[in-house]
Amino acid sequence: MSQRDVKQRIDAVKNIRKITSAMQMVAAARLRRAEQRIAALRPYAGAIRRMTRQAAAAAGGEIQSMPILQEHEAENTIGILLVTGDRGLAGAFNSQIIRAGLRAAADYEAEGKSVVFYASGRRGVSSLVFRKIDPAGQYVGFTDRPSYANAREIAEDLVAAFVDGQVDRVEVFYNGYVSPLTQEVRREVLLPLQRATIDDAIAEAEAESTPEEDAKQALVEYEPDPDVILQRLVPDYVEISVFRALLESTASEHGARMTAMRSASDNAGEVITDLTLEMNRARQAEITQEIMEVVAGAESLT
Amino acid sequence: MARTPFRVEILTPEGEVFNEEVEMLSTRTAVGSLGVLANHTPLLGMLEPTELRLYRSETEIVRFAQGEGYIQVGENRALVLVEDAIRPEDLDAADLQDKLRNATAEVEAAETGTEAQRRALRDQRRWQAFLAVAGGSPE
Numbered sequence: 001m002s003q004r005d006v007k008q009r010i011d012a013v014k015n016i017r018k019i020t021s022a023m024q025m026v027a028a029a030r031l032r033r034a035e036q037r038i039a040a041l042r043p044y045a046g047a048i049r050r051m052t053r054q055a056a057a058a059a060g061g062e063i064q065s066m067p068i069l070q071e072h073e074a075e076n077t078i079g080i081l082l083v084t085g086d087r088g089l090a091g092a093f094n095s096q097i098i099r100a101g102l103r104a105a106a107d108y109e110a111e112g113k114s115v116v117f118y119a120s121g122r123r124g125v126s127s128l129v130f131r132k133i134d135p136a137g138q139y140v141g142f143t144d145r146p147s148y149a150n151a152r153e154i155a156e157d158l159v160a161a162f163v164d165g166q167v168d169r170v171e172v173f174y175n176g177y178v179s180p181l182t183q184e185v186r187r188e189v190l191l192p193l194q195r196a197t198i199d200d201a202i203a204e205a206e207a208e209s210t211p212e213e214d215a216k217q218a219l220v221e222y223e224p225d226p227d228v229i230l231q232r233l234v235p236d237y238v239e240i241s242v243f244r245a246l247l248e249s250t251a252s253e254h255g256a257r258m259t260a261m262r263s264a265s266d267n268a269g270e271v272i273t274d275l276t277l278e279m280n281r282a283r284q285a286e287i288t289q290e291i292m293e294v295v296a297g298a299e300s301l302t
Numbered sequence: 303m304a305r306t307p308f309r310v311e312i313l314t315p316e317g318e319v320f321n322e323e324v325e326m327l328s329t330r331t332a333v334g335s336l337g338v339l340a341n342h343t344p345l346l347g348m349l350e351p352t353e354l355r356l357y358r359s360e361t362e363i364v365r366f367a368q369g370e371g372y373i374q375v376g377e378n379r380a381l382v383l384v385e386d387a388i389r390p391e392d393l394d395a396a397d398l399q400d401k402l403r404n405a406t407a408e409v410e411a412a413e414t415g416t417e418a419q420r421r422a423l424r425d426q427r428r429w430q431a432f433l434a435v436a437g438g439s440p441e
Contacts, residue, residue, distance in 0.1 A: 047383050223346070
């Protein structure tokens with residue numbers, strides 16, 4: 001390569017580094033906001049748990065058999081919800097979810113079951129379509145900042161499909177947020193809603209409460225009856241689970257992008273160092289060449 | 303005459319949207335309209351989509367488009383747990399009209415007695431209530 005070619009490549013790589021470090025900073029800022037939104041859900045989820053406990057106690061302690069809690073006798077059709085992002089450039093973030101979902105689907109199909117896919121995020125949708133799979137539900141355009149309404153839409157679609165018998169079980173695959181540097185693929189059963197989810201919630205609320213609070217609850221009025229309230233509280237757990245998965249996925253996506261962009265910027269730095277060396281060498285070679293020509297010219301005169 | 307104030311906290315899955323002393327709260331449960339004043343008897347209620355009104359005084363009223371949720375009243379404070387609590391100025395009437403139209407179409411398309419239909423009816427009720435708060439009318 002000539003000196004000018006190398007110079008051009010150095011400029012190109014420098015530009016790329018500018019972009020990747022800008023993306024890294026944007027991802028870091030969005031990650032902070034995404035973390036705050038995970039934290040903002042906690043008080044709501046805690047209050048829902050306390051109300052569940054209170055309503056369950058008032059309704060006689062027994063949660064009625066509701067369709068979303070009921071296991072289907074034969075699990076022939078499995079719904080798989082893939083939670084991905086709308087954009088790439090985030091390392092293995094999207095591909096590890098798609099891979100895990102497809103592997104699970106292959107396992108189910110080997111058992112003779114059929115699989116229906118649901119995908120949140122453009123990346124998930126497009127890689128399913130690329131594999132000639134038509135998702136039963138596509139949810140795109142919000143993965144940078146998912147709202148509860150997005151989660152509600154997904155959860156209601158899944159609950160309707162489950163209760164109306166189009167699917168017999170629903171699993172979700174998403175990137176769980178461990179730390180800015182670590183995301184882990186999580187696989188959870190959304191439907192049938194696990195009875196243990198409700199029991200754990202009640203137990204957790206129990207641990208937080210005091211006997212005085214309990215005594216007061218005996219005098220509470222219910223509007224409508226506690227068992228009716230419970231009928232609506234229980235499905236809320238599906239919505240909250242989906243919302244939490246979306247929020248964790250968003251935080252994970254920003255974390256993964258931050259890490260990916262940091263290594264891209266570091267790599268660009270290394271490439272620039274190498275190229276600069278190469279350029280210096282090329283320049284040196286040129287100079288040496290010129291000196292030799294001068295010397296050779298002078299020699300031929302004597 | 304000013305009434306005794308009490309604390310109202312509104313929590314949504316996206317965080318706290320209101321935490322202030324007010325004189326009166328007005329909303330709607332599955333049973334009917336509900337007004338809460340200070341020292342209300344302990345209550346656990348299931349809320350339906352409507353306009354949630356918080357009276358800082360008789361004339362100063364804070365309004366929200368309220369989605370489905372719950373209200374817990376006790377110890378002279380009220381906790382409102384709702385899926386949505388949106389200020390009227392943040393509502394987009396045209397968007398709500400679209401959503402209402404879609405929900406209405408789904409109600410008609412769904413088979414009677416299915417979960418899909420129940421869900422479409424819930425959506426329809428929510429967007430109707432929000433549209434009323436936004437000041438628009440269904441077409």
